[in-house]
Amino acid sequence: MALAAHNDTDGGGLKRRGLMLILSSPSGAGKTSLTRMLLQRPELDLTLSISVTTRPRRSSEVEGIHYEFITHKRFEQLRDEGELLEWAEVHGNCYGTPREPVERALAQGRDVLFDIDYQGTQQVKAKAGEDVVTIFILPPSMKELKSRLERRAEDSGEAIASRLANAANEIRRWRLYDYVLINDDLQKTFRELVAILTAERSRAVRQTPGIEAFVETLLSEK
Numbered sequence: 515m516a517l518a519a520h521n522d523t524d525g526g527g528l529k530r531r532g533l534m535l536i537l538s539s540p541s542g543a544g545k546t547s548l549t550r551m552l553l554q555r556p557e558l559d560l561t562l563s564i565s566v567t568t569r570p571r572r573s574s575e576v577e578g579i580h581y582e583f584i585t586h587k588r589f590e591q592l593r594d595e596g597e598l599l600e601w602a603e604v605h606g607n608c609y610g611t612p613r614e615p616v617e618r619a620l621a622q623g624r625d626v627l628f629d630i631d632y633q634g635t636q637q638v639k640a641k642a643g644e645d646v647v648t649i650f651i652l653p654p655s656m657k658e659l660k661s662r663l664e665r666r667a668e669d670s671g672e673a674i675a676s677r678l679a680n681a682a683n684e685i686r687r688w689r690l691y692d693y694v695l696i697n698d699d700l701q702k703t704f705r706e707l708v709a710i711l712t713a714e715r716s717r718a719v720r721q722t723p724g725i726e727a728f729v730e731t732l733l734s735e736k
């Protein structure tokens with residue numbers, strides 16, 4: 515599968531390998547808020563992977579922006595036709611990442627942001643190896659997690675209970691991730707995310723072959 519990407523298109527002539535940035539957390543820890551903050555910064559130049567889901571749409575959500583809301587039948591069709599890069603059942607609903615938009619963005623040398631669970635993270639890591647950077651977001655306490663879910667007031671009592679019941683199982687997966695952040699202060703966590711992105715983008719392994727050409731030019735200067 516052609517998931518590794520080279521950024522051949524930037525006018526400056528420097529080529530950098532694209533990366534896949536995955537954010538995961540138990541429900542309510544803050545990944546949607548952090549994703550929104552990352553996307554509001556055009557200079558970060560991130561493309562969001564928009565998942566398909568069989569979950570009902572929340573009142574705050576917009577079709578095609580937050581998710582594509584689809585039927586179970588359509589989900590099974592996409593999955594069986596190999597149209598999903600990864601998929602998982604989470605809190606009793608099915609979620610999946612459409613393959614084509616991700617491949618297209620990576621082929622254009624763009625970095626892609628994913629808000630997916632640990633099961634999907636494992637599948638993407640198995641397929642794309644070192645081009646994947648994974649970050650797990652923890653809540654400062656279980657009490658705060660519960661009150662964030664209640665304050666968000668977007669889910670039924672039953673849906674909140676199911677999310678809290680799954681939280682411990684999700685939290686135990688933190689070791690699967692490259693980075694772990696505790697989202698106490700939202701602005702601080704955002705700054706930490708940007709720092710990780712900046713550092714990962716600068717890794718030598720992602721600079722080839724662009725940096726080789728740049729170094730050649732440097733060394734040829736009189």
Ligand SMILES: Nc1nc2c(ncn2[C@@H]2O[C@H](COP(=O)(O)OP(=O)(O)O)[C@@H](O)[C@H]2O)c(=O)[nH]1
Nearest residue numbers: 541542565601602604609610611629630631634
């Ligand atoms: N594997 C996988 N998980 C997803 C995908 N989209 C969303 N999720 C995860 O599904 C879980 C539930 O998401 P959502 O219903 O939006 O609820 P929220 O986490 O409470 O905002 C979260 O852990 C998401 O990261 C996807 O395409 N694939």
Ligand SMILES: Nc1ncnc2c1ncn2[C@@H]1O[C@H](COP(=O)(O)OP(=O)(O)O)[C@@H](O)[C@H]1O
Nearest residue numbers: 541542543544545546547662666697698699700
């Ligand atoms: N650091 C934080 N401090 C206080 N409230 C937060 C913080 N991060 C997120 N929230 C709030 O908690 C709720 C859940 O956050 P959200 O981003 O929807 O979580 P997730 O996508 O992980 O389920 C939202 O109402 C959000 O505004």
